[in-house]
Amino acid sequence: MAAVQVSEAEKVYIVHGVRDDLRLDGRGCEDYRHMEIETDVVSNTDGSAKISLGLTDVLVGVKAEIGKPKPMVPDEGYLEFFVDCSANATPEFEGRGGEELGVELSNTLYKVFNNRHSVDLRSLCICPGENCWVLYVDVLLLQCDGNLFDAISIAIKAALFNTRIPKVHVSEDEEGVKEIELSDDPYDCMRLNVENVPCVVTLCKIGHRHVVDATLQEKACSVASLLISVTHRGMVTCVRKMGGGSLDPESIFEMTEAGKRVGKALHAPLMELLQKEESLGKKRQKVGFLG
């Protein structure tokens, strides 16, 4: 991730601040920065969302294609993740510089969604064993200011909520060859149930306390961080430790509890916001990238 240099005195200032529950911008240890979400920003995808969390900007597009289901689970569809760290974010990502980070992010996303409760994969099945919907989730990093995992997971949830998969009709003709027909009505589509899609909360350990939504300066002062993905009921789907420092078991327990609490509190306002945005319908003013 793009790193900023911080002097020793600045580190001491930040660590003492976190200890007193007052971070550089006045937030408490469990407060998020100002977040703006907009869905349906990319017209040639089946679902898209753009999120800006402080200065971090992430764009997610979801495309649905018909493919062959995995042999182990013939009656389920699946999701494919790809994260592109564009050179827009920082010059370090130019050329192949962003590949390592992109691969790390994609692998984490696979782990987070690797359970049968997050997305109802059975609804993505068309013909068991032969055809299913494959959702290609593409993430584009536009600006990098810390806390990428959280921003990406919230954007994915919003994009999946916005995804409209066309309804298909399978017909069999005389020779037994199956034909898949897309319905003629462009508005006749299937929506996904995103109730159980988890959101990722990254907790960085600074000094003896942990902070949520760390900026790049705070990241430079922390030695280890814990990534927890939580659903709206408080169920944890993935826990990952990142960073070179060590965490003792008590602080891992504390951080997990804090992560569950913060994660649970994220889902309800997010769903409300998404429903409200959808209810504005066609008349809503799209802001998009300019403005």
Next chain:
Amino acid sequence: MDEDRLTASVAGEVERVNKLICVKPLKTRYNGEVGDVVVGRITEVQQKRWKVETNSRLDSVLLLSSVNLPGGELRRRSAQDELAMRDYLQEGDLISAEVQSIFSDGALSLHTRSLKYGKLGQGVLVLLSPSLVKRQKTHFHNLPCGASIILGNNGFVWLYPTPAQQDEEAGGFYTSMEAVSLSDREVISRLRNCLLALAAHKVLLYDTSVLYCYEASLSHQIKDILKPEITEEIILETRQRLVEHEG
């Protein structure tokens, strides 16, 4: 230039002197002038100098002969001083310095040969555009709200708690690692958010505008200042007061 219209390649304020037309860009790298106060971060420690990042096109240079020795001695720098360079300033340290001269390639040569310049201790650095900082007689201010500010001409603004007593002999060598009190922290965080709000609305930065913005923000919580609606409210009030003050 086509027909009767002259188009510049940058967006900014136009200044006209007789037949000379200048455009001062809004978003630009810092172009140094002799005598400017800058805040910079050390990026490299080289043989007899440090390379300092000051948001300009080239890294600025701080020569070993341009810093004060501990104790204020005046002598020729020896090989031992060269080896002790890293003990004074390491990579990542912040300094306040003045521009001494400009090299032919445009790189700035800095010096800290005064007791008010030197290594910076605990505080917060805010990165802004250089075109927003107003040129004034002094860039070091002790604000009445309880914190001090250094408005670097290069857009780097340093906020720090006002030191209790002025330490004469140390002169920038000693940085205190004691914890800063919570009330000072709140003032500094509030000032930081105010600076970001002022920069977002392209308001010229000098001690009076920062102070007015701080006072206008007192009715809101610190973390709310960066929310767009509240930022607009605060900036509107600040602009009104500035207009009254000038008029």
